[in-house]
Amino acid sequence: MAGIGDLGKKAQRLLNDPKVQDALKSEKAEGVSDRILGGVAGAVDKATGGKHSEQIDKARNAADRKLGNQ
Numbered sequence: 355m356a357g358i359g360d361l362g363k364k365a366q367r368l369l370n371d372p373k374v375q376d377a378l379k380s381e382k383a384e385g386v387s388d389r390i391l392g393g394v395a396g397a398v399d400k401a402t403g404g405k406h407s408e409q410i411d412k413a414r415n416a417a418d419r420k421l422g423n424q
Contacts (some may be wrong), residue, residue: 387418387421388418391414391417391418392414392420394414395410395411395413396416398410
């Protein structure tokens, strides 16, 4: 049975693979991250009654800059 350390090493090797890096930086991945972030931001905005829309937008944009490629 593989230990957690072994799984971590395998995950790191996978993330360092150039094909995986290309996939993570693709337009498709950008679209997926935009949809997820938009959905989460919308849900949080709705849950707070729109009282924190500006802060939610700032957090969404900051997350997009970290995750996205645009």
